[in-house]
Amino acid sequence: MKLRFTKTILWLVAGLAPAVLVMRVIHGPGSVTALTDIIPWGLWKGGGVVALVAIGGAGFTVAMLVYIFNCQLFKPVVRGAVLLALLCYSSVGLGLTVDIGIWWRIVFPVWHWQLHSVLFEVAWCIMLYLVVLSLEFSHTVLARIGWQRMLSAIEKLTMVIVIAGISLSTLHQSSLGTLFLATPFRLHPLWHTDFLPLLFFISAIGIGCLTISVATLFVHWLYEKAAPMRAVSGLGAICAVTMTLYGILRFADIIASGKAGLLVNPSWDAVNFWFEILLSVVIPVALLSQKRFRVSPAAMFWIGVTATVGLTLNRVNVSGLATLSLTHATYMPSWTEWAVSAGILAAAGLIFLFCVENLGLYASIGAEDVKRARAAGSLDPADWRTTFFSAHRHGEARLYSLVFVAAIAGSFAGLSDDAVFGVEPVATSTSSPRRVQVVKRDNGCSAPFTVALRDDVAAHSGAATSMALMVDGNRNGRYVLFDHEAHETRVEGGSNGCARCHHMNRPLDSATSCFECHRDEYLAVDLFDHQIHEIHTGGNHGCIRCHPGAGSPRTRANTPECTSCHPNMRPGNTRVQVADAGKRDRPSGYMQAMHGLCIECHRERKATLPVERQGIDQCAGCHGDLPAISGAVWQSWL
Numbered sequence: 079m080k081l082r083f084t085k086t087i088l089w090l091v092a093g094l095a096p097a098v099l100v101m102r103v104i105h106g107p108g109s110v111t112a113l114t115d116i117i118p119w120g121l122w123k124g125g126g127v128v129a130l131v132a133i134g135g136a137g138f139t140v141a142m143l144v145y146i147f148n149c150q151l152f153k154p155v156v157r158g159a160v161l162l163a164l165l166c167y168s169s170v171g172l173g174l175t176v177d178i179g180i181w182w183r184i185v186f187p188v189w190h191w192q193l194h195s196v197l198f199e200v201a202w203c204i205m206l207y208l209v210v211l212s213l214e215f216s217h218t219v220l221a222r223i224g225w226q227r228m229l230s231a232i233e234k235l236t237m238v239i240v241i242a243g244i245s246l247s248t249l250h251q252s253s254l255g256t257l258f259l260a261t262p263f264r265l266h267p268l269w270h271t272d273f274l275p276l277l278f279f280i281s282a283i284g285i286g287c288l289t290i291s292v293a294t295l296f297v298h299w300l301y302e303k304a305a306p307m308r309a310v311s312g313l314g315a316i317c318a319v320t321m322t323l324y325g326i327l328r329f330a331d332i333i334a335s336g337k338a339g340l341l342v343n344p345s346w347d348a349v350n351f352w353f354e355i356l357l358s359v360v361i362p363v364a365l366l367s368q369k370r371f372r373v374s375p376a377a378m379f380w381i382g383v384t385a386t387v388g389l390t391l392n393r394v395n396v397s398g399l400a401t402l403s404l405t406h407a408t409y410m411p412s413w414t415e416w417a418v419s420a421g422i423l424a425a426a427g428l429i430f431l432f433c434v435e436n437l438g439l440y441a442s443i444g445a446e447d448v449k450r451a452r453a454a455g456s457l458d459p460a461d462w463r464t465t466f467f468s469a470h471r472h473g474e475a476r477l478y479s480l481v482f483v484a485a486i487a488g489s490f491a492g493l494s495d496d497a498v499f500g501v502e503p504v505a506t507s508t509s510s511p512r513r514v515q516v517v518k519r520d521n522g523c524s525a526p527f528t529v530a531l532r533d534d535v536a537a538h539s540g541a542a543t544s545m546a547l548m549v550d551g552n553r554n555g556r557y558v559l560f561d562h563e564a565h566e567t568r569v570e571g572g573s574n575g576c577a578r579c580h581h582m583n584r585p586l587d588s589a590t591s592c593f594e595c596h597r598d599e600y601l602a603v604d605l606f607d608h609q610i611h612e613i614h615t616g617g618n619h620g621c622i623r624c625h626p627g628a629g630s631p632r633t634r635a636n637t638p639e640c641t642s643c644h645p646n647m648r649p650g651n652t653r654v655q656v657a658d659a660g661k662r663d664r665p666s667g668y669m670q671a672m673h674g675l676c677i678e679c680h681r682e683r684k685a686t687l688p689v690e691r692q693g694i695d696q697c698a699g700c701h702g703d704l705p706a707i708s709g710a711v712w713q714s715w716l
């Protein structure tokens with residue numbers, strides 16, 4: 079009964095993922111995740127990748143004990159450990175694939191080599207290690223299907239494979255830590271240390287011993303067999319030693335680098351830190367050092383679960399949770415993220431059980447035990463409520479497939495509009511520039527010629543001042559200063575050259591401000607408003623002015639040029655040239671309009687300028703070093 083119950087739950091949870099995954103593939107990660115630009119690594123990477131790799135550390139640890147140190151004690155769990163690692167790493171691969179923006183590029187590291195990137199190394203190690211694990215595991219499969227020649231060939235290679243596996247694991251387990259060395263300003267100092275690679279490696283070994291113990295104990299409980307307790311308690315002892323070392327290193331590092339104060343500083347991070355240490359170090363080490371706990375299956379199971387949660391928390395902290403207080407960001411994974419993570423894990427669990435049943439993963443669980451466990455607690459075939467599910471041959475399959483399909487349907491029904499229809503861009507309307515008085519200063523550094531706001535006139539006494547436009551279309555405080563007057567003389571035609579920039583005008587206007595047409599900061603809009611034209615051309619009587627002939631299609635190409643009624647709309651001789659006919663009368667986003675005009679000209683002109691001013695076409699040439707505006711200052715300019 080408990081076997082059937084467990085499998086039903088696993089199928090149910092596994093069914094939550096597919097619908098979400100399909101929508102994510104169609105509409106991109108933004109449609110189903112709660113990630114933002116500030117928190118780009120969420121549950122899938124932090125929990126699904128960084129933590130799962132550590133949990134999969136069981137594979138290389140046990141393989142090393144059995145094949146290199148020849149500890150026969152651990153033989154009973156070695157196949158399970160290899161499979162556990164294989165499943166963890168496959169889940170990592172799948173999780174990463176759905177997490178990166180353009181998912182089919184997951185294979186790009188194979189031919190696009192980026193030798194300076196830690197992720198590049200991790201990617202390669204994980205790919206190679208997946209191959210190694212498949213080879214290690216093929217052992218079990220070949221033995222089961224009885225391909226003796228292949229089996230003996232693989233057996234001869236065992237040493238090479240195992241050593242390759244250990245080297246690759248050492249490399250990437252630690253490199254995952256290296257990755258976070260790059261985040262000194264994000265990650266809380268209690269976690270950020272130069273020893274991250276070492277700490278990651280040691281804890282993967284320590285907790286890896288327990289994750290395989292948990293899996294082994296759970297499976298034996300399911301099939302009601304005695305677990306290989308000698309192996310399990312041996313692993314417990316190794317874990318106790320390793321995690322003691324880990325704890326000492328961690329605290330020594332914190333104290334040596336003068337961060338001890340943070341340990342007692344009452345803050346959310348300190349609580350989080352102690353909680354993590356309690357779960358991953360204190361409880362496991364304290365309990366595992368006592369023999370009576372090590373030999374008890376129940377105790378070992380719960381210690382293992384606690385430590386695994388602690389280790390996961392550590393990885394989740396490093397990759398996200400412990401960055402929240404420094405980034406001032408919040409992130410709560412959406413239910414769809416949970417569904418995918420849990421679904422992938424549940425599917426892995428089902429595969430594990432399948433291998434236990436069909437490949438003889440544990441010598442202690444034979445075909446008979448499986449049969450008994452599956453038959454146990456079967457329902458009364460005569461009962462009308464259960465007839466459907468307890469049919470003699472396919473009862474289980476019916477139950478599981480029903481649950482699975484129902485979960486898919488349920489999760490699909492629960493998807494948000496964004497997930498189903500894709501994320502729609504949000505409109506951000508633009509407003510007029512403001513005039514501010516500025517002091518010009520030559521700062522001679524990379525930003526060639528900055529314009530400082532005249533926040534303190536006295537400090538700049540004697541400096542030239544001028545009125546500039548503060549261009550901040552979307553009013554978010556990220557503005558650019560534009561000295562309009564100075565620029566009038568910089569265009570061809572001098573002060574008569576307005577049309578060089580003001581390339582288009584609204585009816586009856588000249589030199590119309592850009593924001594009046596480029597009405598959205600990022601999106602293209604339509605300048606032509608049909609309804610307004612209906613009104614201004616006399617309603618039904620006016621249609622014929624633009625749509626001659628009843629039979630002709632009502633398209634823009636078939637209507638007269640705008641300039642036939644608005645002669646000054648497109649002044650000649652402008653800098654802004656748009657070749658793409660599809661964009662006609664559809665002004666692009668404000669940012670694009672600004673960049674199109676400003677950067678183009680700055681590129682052309684920079685060669686004519688003295689060297690120290692040639693940075694005008696670089697981002698900092700316009701965006702750099704501008705005082706932040708807020709509160710009172712902002713008000714005074716309104």
Ligand code: HEC
Nearest residue numbers: 510511547565566569573575576578579580589591592593
């Ligand atoms: C180098 C390009 C350029 C030239 C030349 C230029 N302008 Fe502008 N003008 C701009 C930009 C950019 C803005 C601000 C963006 C916006 O309006 O959203 C602007 C804004 C304006 C504004 C609105 C200012 C406000 O306070 O709202 C007026 C009016 C204007 N220009 C008139 C002119 C006239 C008249 C000329 C010719 C003498 C001229 N411009 C030449 C680029 C130029």
Ligand code: HEC
Nearest residue numbers: 579582583584590592595656662663664665666671674675
């Ligand atoms: C009367 C409306 C109108 C005004 C005012 C206007 N634009 Fe445009 N702009 C357009 C339209 C419409 C297009 C699309 C191409 C076309 O139809 O010519 C465009 C295109 C552009 C482009 C090319 C963008 C691309 O996607 O390649 C740039 C650059 C540009 N505008 C800059 C400006 C600047 C700078 C100003 C202010 C100085 C300005 N525009 C004022 C209507 C306007």
Ligand code: HEC
Nearest residue numbers: 606608611612615617618620621623624625632633634637
């Ligand atoms: C000032 C010129 C002008 C006038 C006047 C005008 N139209 Fe249009 N009409 C257009 C243009 C331009 C389009 C193409 C719109 C587009 O591509 O977005 C269009 C498109 C249409 C369409 C296709 C609508 C669509 O969404 O695809 C219909 C129908 C239409 N007009 C009917 C009328 C009727 C009826 C009248 C009179 C009440 C009228 N128009 C007056 C310029 C005009």
Ligand code: HEC
Nearest residue numbers: 584585586605606607610614615623624638639640643663
């Ligand atoms: C048949 C003549 C005619 C044609 C063709 C025409 N317009 Fe107009 N348009 C008018 C009239 C009349 C008005 C209202 C009076 C005015 O503001 O000049 C107007 C007003 C406008 C306005 C200001 C109203 C508003 O607030 O939106 C814009 C912008 C405009 N037209 C854009 C266009 C564009 C873009 C085209 C080409 C796709 C176009 N017009 C083609 C006759 C025309």
Ligand code: HEC
Nearest residue numbers: 527558559560561564568569675676679680683691699700
């Ligand atoms: C017609 C060419 C041209 C266009 C268009 C143009 N610039 Fe410039 N801009 C220049 C040149 C040339 C300089 C360098 C002046 C110098 O250092 O002597 C310059 C300098 C600047 C500077 C340094 C301070 C100053 O005013 O001397 C800023 C800031 C700047 N531009 C912003 C902008 C922005 C923002 C836009 C678009 C709205 C823009 N420019 C469009 C030619 C242009």
Ligand code: HEC
Nearest residue numbers: 549550551552556557558669672676677695696697699700
């Ligand atoms: C010649 C001047 C100039 C240069 C060089 C320039 N920009 Fe801009 N940029 C502008 C102007 C003007 C705006 C409009 C400001 C606004 O609307 O807040 C803008 C807006 C932006 C915005 C939108 C800001 C917002 O408030 O949402 C971003 C992002 C941006 N630029 C990025 C860049 C990057 C990245 C570079 C370098 C590749 C760059 N810019 C180079 C002039 C420039």
